[in-house]
Amino acid sequence: MATNEQYRICQSTGLRVYKSAENLIKANAVVAVVFLAIGGLFGLMVALTRWKAVHLLPADWFYLVLTAHGINVLIVWIIFFEMAVLYFASAVLLGCRLATPRWAWAGFVLMLIGAIMTNVAVLQGDSSVMFTSYVPLKAAPSFYLGIILFAVGALVGCFVFFGTLVLAKQERTYEGSVPLVTFGATVAAIIAVFTIASGAIILIPTFLWSFGYISHIDTLMYRTIWWGLGHSSQQINVAAHISIWYLISAVVLGAKPLSEKVSRGAFLLYILFLQLASAHHLLVDPGISSEWKVFNTSYAIYLAVLGSMIHGLTVPGQIEAAQRKKGFNNGLFEWLRKAPWGNPAFSGMFISLILFGFLGGISGVVMGVEQINLIIHNTIYVPGHFHATVVAGTTLAFMAVTYLLVPLIFQRELVLPGWAKVQPYVFGIGVAGISLFMMGAGTLGVPRRHWDISQADAILPYDFPGAANLMMGLNGLSALLAGVGGIMFVVVVVGSILFGKKIESSSEVAKTDPAAEVATKYGSEEHPSVPGTLVLVAVFFISFVLYYYVNWKYLAEIWPLR
Amino acid sequence: MSESEKDTNENEEKIPVMQQLLDNPFLLLFLGVTIPTVFYLIWGIMEIVTIPIAK
Numbered sequence: 001m002a003t004n005e006q007y008r009i010c011q012s013t014g015l016r017v018y019k020s021a022e023n024l025i026k027a028n029a030v031v032a033v034v035f036l037a038i039g040g041l042f043g044l045m046v047a048l049t050r051w052k053a054v055h056l057l058p059a060d061w062f063y064l065v066l067t068a069h070g071i072n073v074l075i076v077w078i079i080f081f082e083m084a085v086l087y088f089a090s091a092v093l094l095g096c097r098l099a100t101p102r103w104a105w106a107g108f109v110l111m112l113i114g115a116i117m118t119n120v121a122v123l124q125g126d127s128s129v130m131f132t133s134y135v136p137l138k139a140a141p142s143f144y145l146g147i148i149l150f151a152v153g154a155l156v157g158c159f160v161f162f163g164t165l166v167l168a169k170q171e172r173t174y175e176g177s178v179p180l181v182t183f184g185a186t187v188a189a190i191i192a193v194f195t196i197a198s199g200a201i202i203l204i205p206t207f208l209w210s211f212g213y214i215s216h217i218d219t220l221m222y223r224t225i226w227w228g229l230g231h232s233s234q235q236i237n238v239a240a241h242i243s244i245w246y247l248i249s250a251v252v253l254g255a256k257p258l259s260e261k262v263s264r265g266a267f268l269l270y271i272l273f274l275q276l277a278s279a280h281h282l283l284v285d286p287g288i289s290s291e292w293k294v295f296n297t298s299y300a301i302y303l304a305v306l307g308s309m310i311h312g313l314t315v316p317g318q319i320e321a322a323q324r325k326k327g328f329n330n331g332l333f334e335w336l337r338k339a340p341w342g343n344p345a346f347s348g349m350f351i352s353l354i355l356f357g358f359l360g361g362i363s364g365v366v367m368g369v370e371q372i373n374l375i376i377h378n379t380i381y382v383p384g385h386f387h388a389t390v391v392a393g394t395t396l397a398f399m400a401v402t403y404l405l406v407p408l409i410f411q412r413e414l415v416l417p418g419w420a421k422v423q424p425y426v427f428g429i430g431v432a433g434i435s436l437f438m439m440g441a442g443t444l445g446v447p448r449r450h451w452d453i454s455q456a457d458a459i460l461p462y463d464f465p466g467a468a469n470l471m472m473g474l475n476g477l478s479a480l481l482a483g484v485g486g487i488m489f490v491v492v493v494v495g496s497i498l499f500g501k502k503i504e505s506s507s508e509v510a511k512t513d514p515a516a517e518v519a520t521k522y523g524s525e526e527h528p529s530v531p532g533t534l535v536l537v538a539v540f541f542i543s544f545v546l547y548y549y550v551n552w553k554y555l556a557e558i559w560p561l562r
Numbered sequence: 563m564s565e566s567e568k569d570t571n572e573n574e575e576k577i578p579v580m581q582q583l584l585d586n587p588f589l590l591l592f593l594g595v596t597i598p599t600v601f602y603l604i605w606g607i608m609e610i611v612t613i614p615i616a617k
Contacts, residue, residue: 162587162588165587177585186587187590190591191594193594193595198603218610225607228603261580264584268584271593271594272594275594276601279602287609287610288609292605292606292609296602
């Protein structure tokens with residue numbers, strides 16, 4: 001089909017960028033960053049309240065702010081940014097116009113109205129039901145309606161993405177299979193469809209219940225179906241940020257996948273099994289059989305974990321292969337030492353990869369074991385785990401790719417390049433601290449979602465060990481550091497968009513940068529040699545096994561078998 | 563057409579089953595929605611609705 005839609009050719013990458021896709025990517029990314037700033041501020045207030053020496057907020061404000069933090073960062077920031085990623089991975093990487101841009105704008109507006117509506121409901125003070133909004137806690141109807149509108153908007157965005165894949169195939173803008181990054185984004189969109197459907201199944205009746213049209217919603221039914229939304233929404237992130245790891249290593253280093261087949265096979269394991277991890281949240285709930293729990297959290301999910309471990313090998317592996325081709329062949333790790341650590345896109349991506357694998361991945365698998373889960377269930381260990389996956393993994397990867405999007409999509413040079421250079425390190429160290437110290441405190445029994453660690457007003461008070469209080473203090477300090485990193489990111493990105501030097505573009509055909517071309521084509525590295533990566537993988541496995549058995553030992557000490 | 567050219571053409575036309583699967587986003591969408599719906603949602607809901615009601 002012929003089209004008169006305007007496009008430009010990016011002079012640095014040679015990618016063809018259609019105006020409709022560009023505007024939607026810009027709008028979604030900008031709104032995402034605004035909600036990141038809001039949600040991050042709420043998160044800092046949560047951490048400072050849980051720090052015993054500071055104890056910033058009163059109880060009612062704590063639960064309000066905790067609700068706002070969860071909604072804004074776990075849902076709004078991430079899904080707005082994922083919409084930008086979907087439009088980028090389809091329209092830009094396939095060199096195609098966006099299918100039905102008007103529907104995409106309608107979806108964007110619905111998401112924005114929904115996000116604002118839910119935020120207003122929370123800030124009015126009668127919807128402090130936290131991210132999970134478990135019944136019988138009842139929020140204002142506008143709280144549920146806002147989430148439903150947001151989800152419908154996101155679903156529209158997913159189908160615009162699928163439509164763009166069809167359009168690109170019809171118009172033959174690519175040959176053979178879609179590029180790996182686009183395939184990963186497809187996986188994210190597929191998981192999003194299941195996620196949103198689960199949310200609709202439970203939130204529409206809950207919305208009616210909040211009005212009084214439905215008299216009762218079963219709590220276990222709510223929890224089971226809601227986690228199809230709550231946890232799967234975080235699995236969208238995993239697929240999206242791993243696609244971004246592949247994208248950044250391709251664009252920055254020209255790294256080709258070690259094996260397209262293996263990486264796509266790993267993504268296929270996500271499609272088949274990753275969403276079953278939702279069952280982790282129900283491991284101690286009565287009424288559901290062990291067969292259901294064990295199948296969904298162990299046998300099936302281990303296949304998805306296998307997918308993650310494959311990506312954990314192939315992403316650093318393709319970086320090593322690309323670096324070795326450039327001549328960094330001395331010893332096991334010259335490729336890593338001489339990687340572009342001053343490029344925030346690369347450093348952010350690599351820190352995201354390490355923290356996601358070592359902290360988020362290992363802790364996630366260990367806590368998914370039904371028996372070990374009993375040690376840490378509903379303790380602050382759980383937020384420790386998901387701050388490693390969602391903040392260190394996803395958010396840092398999204399920050400990293402933003403440093404590529406600003407010149408490519410916004411056509412602006414980065415302002416404050418020195419800040420940009422150190423920002424991933426500041427944010428990464430801060431988030432690693434948050435994650436580790438929360439997991440440490442959780443292991444000592446500190447509950448999650450509790451306003452007062454000293455439990456001063458409890459009928460049966462309990463004193464946590466001094467180490468737990470120390471860790472919650474260190475968590476507060478780490479949150480401050482991560483907050484500084486977050487502010488640096490917002491200042492650099494907003495400053496670049498508003499005041500950055502304009503980069504000229506053209507509608508003329510430019511020679512595609514070979515590095516960027518790798519991201520737009522199907523193809524594997526030929527005869528790669530990755531000994532350094534294999535050593536890193538061995539270190540990962542040893543850490544994994546040790547941590548796994550330490551937890552079994554810990555469990556055995558709690559209930560000695562005599 | 564020589565025998566070797568025939569073979570080459572046949573090889574080019576054969577698309578492996580796995581590649582056909584991975585190149586079909588709508589088949590993947592079907593699998594990605596059906597599998598968790600059956601194993602997580604439907605199985606879980608069936609267990610909950612078969613819990614005896616307290617008397």
